Amino acid sequence: MLVYQSVLVVSVVQVVMCRAGVSLWPRPSPSWTPVAGRVLREALTGPLSGHQVMLMVDDGVQRSLSLDLLLTGLTSPTVLLHTTTHNTDNHFTTQQLTLSQDVLLVVVVGTGSPWLLWSPPGWLSPRVVLVLVAAQTCSARKHFQSPLLQNTPSVALLCLNHKPQTPEYSTYSVMTHFPLSANPEPLLLGTWHPNTFTTLEDLFQDQFQDLGSKDLIVTNSVNDAPLVFRRADGEVDGICARILNAMSFWLNFTFNLESSKGSSVWGERGENGSYNGMLGQVQRGEAHMVVNYFTITHQRTHDFDYSISYFAEGFGVMLRDPPPLPQWQSILYPYTGVVWASMVGVVILVTFSYYLTSFRGLHLSPIESFMIVLQSLMNQSVSQEPRVWVSRGLLGLWLLATWVLRVSYTSNLMAFLTVPALQAPLDTLEQLANADLRLCMLDYGEFVPEALATSKHPTLSNLGAKMDMVPLVQTLAYGGEEGCVELVVSTTHAHVETYSYLRLLYHNLGHGGQVYPLKEQLYLGNLAFFFTKNTPWKYKFDIGMRRLVEAGLVWYWYSDIMQDDSDKGKLWESRLPVLSLSHLQGSFLLLAVGGGLATIALLAERLLQPNTTSP
């Protein structure tokens, strides 16, 4: 009696779904076949239980044993795939293709070179394969050479130890191999027993824990700080280079960023699906992988294998610091316009009240009252003490008020002189779009200008309309970025480029203290390494890189390369003002104006009334 549950319906013409009680191969079976059936059942109910299993039976098997026997009493969810030809590619949809990654593949093969191992269909790229050899002879070494087993991360092979005298006591040995290690011979893990192999980890070894000094060809461009770049001492450094170094130490492979013949073209997808540039090299298998600023995009995930994302970065916008407000105005900064206006109002009001209250006692003119009110405001003693109590009280109150005003003014002025007053910097793309600044970018075929110009978002299309391109100049150290830098320093433009590169560029050109990056970034993306499609050991990079990212090493390397801390210190230093005479320009200006006015008044008095000199 056959019992198995199907978890999905495989719509393949050649697939024959086994139905209970139907014997497909009514032939006499060799006497060891119950052993093969038992081992398969033990494997499916033991280490493989709880996982989706796709069972594929090679057509060669039917010559030696009955499938009925093999499948008797299976209880785990199993998809049975039995084919007689290997032309199954056309019948599988993408849905099954994505599924085949998570499913454990169990292959039952007979003698010869089963096509399942030697020419597996393109959609079949399982993580785990268990091969049960249902034949008296088992050529393990040959099977391990097959493309399917070479390219699968975890493989176990079950070989029959046939005992001709007592076939029912035959046993199965469990073997595995490490295709890239120094010793690629099959490795015997032991004799099959459900108590020895209880978990997936017991049965399946990680085939690519050691890449055996494999020389990985990494195509890259060394003008992509901080990802890959040439240091001042000529060495290639960068986040990607450091990740590769750590990975090569862990996985035992070699690579050479220097010798890579990476074209400077990143790689675009042509009409027929083939890429040019560095991605083209990887697609054609001329290079194993590519590093540099490559973000994970929908199309690339179809055409390549890609690692986890190790960094997120977009395009930054660099702007010139807003100019400090003119220094001669500094005496006005302590109060806002409203406070100044109300002060003028209060002075007029107090002058008027003082004039009214002291009119009878002192017979002051309005001008004299005004002078007295102003004297106290200017920190001068009041020359004439009023005799009327009401005006005394009023003057006392006014003296108190002017004291408060003087203290607050002096404190504010001091604060403004020590922290220079700047216009508020821009923070968002929207502010930038509305600001009176144009945008500048180097014309090296980046997608950003076009994407901005054709954007439906009002902010982005506004920015796109303001974009100016500067030409590529290969003879310059930064290939022409210098043109944009000049425009930014002259405060007419803002510079668009990948965020970290932009910061390093201004730092290296000595303008680090004069500019600031916009907080918001354009087209933020996740950076990853890209590998040739179906690279069997790619998953090791996922594991290793995830560890590097989660341990904070990638971020640490980034800050190290960007020299974040020292830069910040320098920035502060350049912004900390030293108080100088020029800060007091306003006061001196006022002094000069006052002195000038006083001189003119004196001269006028002298000329108009030469007789006033008292005897």
Ligand SMILES: *[C@@H]1O[C@H](CO)[C@@H](O)[C@H](O)[C@H]1NC(C)=O
């Ligand atoms: C790396 O692989 C080579 C070649 O297989 C081997 O000789 C060497 O011992 C391995 N190194 C390490 C550290 O495992």
Ligand SMILES: *[C@@H]1O[C@H](CO)[C@@H](O)[C@H](O)[C@H]1NC(C)=O
């Ligand atoms: C695809 O097109 C490019 C040119 O656009 C050509 O060089 C390449 O050979 C073509 N590839 C295939 C597979 O047709």
Ligand SMILES: *[C@@H]1O[C@H](CO)[C@@H](O)[C@H](O)[C@H]1NC(C)=O
């Ligand atoms: C100044 O005084 C003289 C005599 O002392 C007199 O003649 C003259 O008119 C006076 N001038 C004015 C402007 O009052």
